[in-house]
Amino acid sequence: MNGEVLAGRYRLLTLLGRGGAGEVWQAEDTVLDRQVAVKLLRSLDGDPMDAVDRFRAEAQSAARLTHPNVVATYDVGAEGDHVFLVMELVQGPDLAKLMRTSGLPPAGLVEKIAVQGARALDAAHEAGIVHRDVKPGNLLLAPDGTLKMTDFGIAKRAGNETTGLGVLLGTASYVSPEQVRGEPATPASDWYSFGCVLHELLTGTPPFSGPTADVVMRQHLEAPPPLVTRTDVPAELAGLVTHLLAKNPAERPSSAADVTALLAAANQTQVLAYPPAAAAEVVGVGKWEEDEAETRIHRAPGRRGFPLAKVGVAAGLVVAALVGALLLRSGLSNDQPTAQAGGTPSVPVQKATVAPKTTKTTTTPEPTPTPTKTTPTKKPTQNPRAVLVQRLRTLAAQVRATQQQGKNSKPPRDAARQLDEAAQAVDQGNLQSAAQHFYEARQRLSEAEQHHRWQATQQIVTLFVTIGKSLPRPGGNNNE
Numbered sequence: 001m002n003g004e005v006l007a008g009r010y011r012l013l014t015l016l017g018r019g020g021a022g023e024v025w026q027a028e029d030t031v032l033d034r035q036v037a038v039k040l041l042r043s044l045d046g047d048p049m050d051a052v053d054r055f056r057a058e059a060q061s062a063a064r065l066t067h068p069n070v071v072a073t074y075d076v077g078a079e080g081d082h083v084f085l086v087m088e089l090v091q092g093p094d095l096a097k098l099m100r101t102s103g104l105p106p107a108g109l110v111e112k113i114a115v116q117g118a119r120a121l122d123a124a125h126e127a128g129i130v131h132r133d134v135k136p137g138n139l140l141l142a143p144d145g146t147l148k149m150t151d152f153g154i155a156k157r158a159g160n161e162t163t164g165l166g167v168l169l170g171t172a173s174y175v176s177p178e179q180v181r182g183e184p185a186t187p188a189s190d191w192y193s194f195g196c197v198l199h200e201l202l203t204g205t206p207p208f209s210g211p212t213a214d215v216v217m218r219q220h221l222e223a224p225p226p227l228v229t230r231t232d233v234p235a236e237l238a239g240l241v242t243h244l245l246a247k248n249p250a251e252r253p254s255s256a257a258d259v260t261a262l263l264a265a266a267n268q269t270q271v272l273a274y275p276p277a278a279a280a281e282v283v284g285v286g287k288w289e290e291d292e293a294e295t296r297i298h299r300a301p302g303r304r305g306f307p308l309a310k311v312g313v314a315a316g317l318v319v320a321a322l323v324g325a326l327l328l329r330s331g332l333s334n335d336q337p338t339a340q341a342g343g344t345p346s347v348p349v350q351k352a353t354v355a356p357k358t359t360k361t362t363t364t365p366e367p368t369p370t371p372t373k374t375t376p377t378k379k380p381t382q383n384p385r386a387v388l389v390q391r392l393r394t395l396a397a398q399v400r401a402t403q404q405q406g407k408n409s410k411p412p413r414d415a416a417r418q419l420d421e422a423a424q425a426v427d428q429g430n431l432q433s434a435a436q437h438f439y440e441a442r443q444r445l446s447e448a449e450q451h452h453r454w455q456a457t458q459q460i461v462t463l464f465v466t467i468g469k470s471l472p473r474p475g476g477n478n479n480e
Helices: 049-063 094-102 108-124 187-203 215-221 235-244 256-267 287-296 307-333 372-375 384-401 406-427 431-450 458-468
Strands: 012-020 023-030 036-043 075-078 082-088 139-141 148-151
Touching: 012 036, 023 287, 049 075, 049 082, 049 287, 082 094, 094 187, 108 148, 108 187, 108 235, 108 256, 139 235, 139 384, 187 235, 235 256, 235 458, 384 458, 406 431
Parallel strands: none
Antiparallel strands: 012 023, 023 036, 036 082, 075 082, 139 148
C-alpha cells in the first residue's frame, strides 16, 4: 500500500507496525504538508462488526482528549473498504520496543514515565474515558522524553460498556483483578494496569506470568505482587508499584497527584542518623517567626493575617513571663535584694532595712504551682534505631513463618537469617552492613519467587518497602 493516498489527502509512506486488526503507517498530510501517523483498519471482509465499532469508538474517544501526554487525533475517515484514523506522529519507540532494543530503563526514567503516564490517565478519566488496555505497546516515548499514551481502541466512556457479556478485552498480563472477575472496568483498573507496566519496566517481566492466560489471570486475583529488588530503584518507586497493584481498587492511587505524592517522599526521606534526644527536642524552634514571615510574603494586600501566628506570639510572651518569674524567684531566694521588679517577692524579706516603695499590699501571696503547670512536659522520643531494629526482626519472623518442608524452606530460612543480621548491625550503628544484609535477603527471596519456590505475603511486601526507606542503597554515597 506504499504510496497509496487515502481520501485524496494522506499518502502512506512507511509501515510502522501491525497489531490486531490494524496497521500503523507513517504518512504525509498533503494538504497541511506535515508528517502524521495513520492507523488503518485492515480489509473489512471477514472481520467482525464489533471491531469496526471499536475502531470508530477509538476515534471518538481520542478526539475528546487534548493533553501533552496523549497522542493527538486529527481526523477519521473511510476509503473503500478501509477505515482510517489520522493521529500525531511520535518519532520514538513504544515502551515494549524500548525494552527489547535497549534493555531496562534506569530508575530515574521510570519515575518520569510514572508521572507522565499518570497525567495521561488523569486526562482520560476526567473526560469520562477508561482506557482498558494500558500496556507498554500503547505508551510511546518521544526523543525529548515526553511520554504519549495511544490506542484507545477498546476504550469506553465511563458508565457506557460497549462489549458483550463475558468478553474480556485487554492483555492478560496487564488486566485488573476486577476485570478478571467479570466486573466493569473503571479508572482504578487503568491504574492497576499502569502498575503492571511500571513493574515490567523495573524488572523485565510483568508482575504475573504463566503458560496460559487463565493461569496469569488467577494470579492477578490471588497472588500478592512480587518484590521489585533492583538495588538502584528507590524504595518510594517500588512502593508506588506495590500500591498500584493492590487487589482492592480503593487502595490504589487514583490520580497523578497521588502518584506524585508517593514519589515525592523520595526527596524527603533520609537515612536514619539516630540523633540524640536533646537534639530531637529542639525541632521547631523559631517556627513561629518563619511562619509569620512566610505569611507576610504570600498574603494578599488588605487581607487579615492568619490568627495562629498571633496566638503563637502571645504564647511566647506568656512563657517568657513565666520563665522570668521563675528566675526572679530563684534570685531572691539567694538573698539578692536588687532582684525586685515592682512587686512583693514570694518569699519573706529577712532584712528590715529594705522597704519596698511600690508595694501595694501587705499580704504576701503563697507560692502557687502555676509555673510548673505551664512548663511544657518533655514527651519521650522514640528511638529511630530501635524502631528499625524491631521492623527488621518482625520481617525476619514473618519470612521465617513462610518456610515450607523440603527444598522450599532454604530461601526463606537464609533470608530470615540475613534479616536478623541486619537488625543486629543496625543495633550496633552499622547501617552499611545492615543494608547489605537487607538487600541480599530481598534479592534471595525475589529469585526464589521468580522460580515459584517462595511466595511473599502483603505484609512482607509492605515491610520491605517501609524498611527500604530507612537504609542506604548498596554502593551509594552515604555520609552518615
